[in-house]
Amino acid sequence: MVQPLLVFKDAQAAGASLLRTALEGRAESFVTGFKVGTRVPTVRSPEDPILPFVLVRKDGDTPHSSMAMTRVLLRVTVWHQDPDQAHDLAMLCQGLLICHDGSVLSQVRPNGGPLPGTDPDSDVDLSTFTVNATVRPDVLA
Numbered sequence: 001m002v003q004p005l006l007v008f009k010d011a012q013a014a015g016a017s018l019l020r021t022a023l024e025g026r027a028e029s030f031v032t033g034f035k036v037g038t039r040v041p042t043v044r045s046p047e048d049p050i051l052p053f054v055l056v057r058k059d060g061d062t063p064h065s066s067m068a069m070t071r072v073l074l075r076v077t078v079w080h081q082d083p084d085q086a087h088d089l090a091m092l093c094q095g096l097l098i099c100h101d102g103s104v105l106s107q108v109r110p111n112g113g114p115l116p117g118t119d120p121d122s123d124v125d126l127s128t129f130t131v132n133a134t135v136r137p138d139v140l141a
Contacts, residue, residue, distance in 0.1 A: 004140075005140040006067045006138070006139055006140075007138050007140055008061075008070050008136075009135055009137075009138060011058050011061070011105060011133060011135050012057060012074065013038060014104045014105055015056040015074050015097065015104075015105060015133070016038050016056040017104070018096070018097065018100055019036050019054055019056065019093055019096060019097065020036040022100065023054075023093070028088070028092065030052065030080065030084075030085040030088045030089050030092075031052070031089060031092070033051070034052045034053070034054060034089070035050055035052070035054070036053075036054040037054070037055060037056075038055070038057065041053050043122075051079055051080055051081055051124070052078060052080040052085065052086075052089055053078070054077075054078050054089065055075075055079075056075075056076050057075045057077075058072055058073070058074055059073045059074070059075045059130065060072065060073035067137060068137070069134050069135065069137070070134070071132055071133070071134055072105075072133050072135055073131075073132055074097070074105075074130065074131050074132075074133060075129075075130045076093050076128065076129055076130070077126055077127070077128040078090040078093065078126060078128070079119060079122075079126045080124075080125055081125070082125055083125040083127070085125075086125045086126050087114055087116060089127070090113070090114035090128065090129055094110060094113075094114065094129050094131065098110060098131065105134070105135060106133070107133065107134040108132070108133045109131060110130075111129075111131055112130045113127070113128055113130060114127040114128065115128055115129065
């Protein structure tokens with residue numbers, strides 16, 4: 001018997017898309033002007049209009065041996081004008097990932113953070129956290 005061809009969706013892109021959609025139209029002042037991406041921005045100064053910036057990266061991927069699902073570790077880093085706003089936006093992003101309806105990523109659980117930091121290259125305040133999520137495969141013909 002031939003096994004079905006199972007392929008997992010891009011959890012990193014799914015996480016970024018989910019946050020981009022969920023943050024749109026939020027009324028909190030620390031959300032205003034946000035951008036979400038999957039690559040570290042080349043310019044990250046406090047005066048730059050790209051802030052606040054939310055980065056989503058996949059730091060790990062552990063498929064089940066049956067290929068019925070994979071568990072991914074997503075890291076979200078938020079650069080902002082000050083540490084309080086970085087933390088607040090990170091907390092909001094974490095909550096939005098955890099409580100979304102499961103249509104993109106399922107069983108999202110907190111892993112660590114948000115933790116404060118400073119970007120070593122730009123001296124911009126940031127906050128970062130990780131979540132674990134389950135991704136189901138697509139069956140390809």
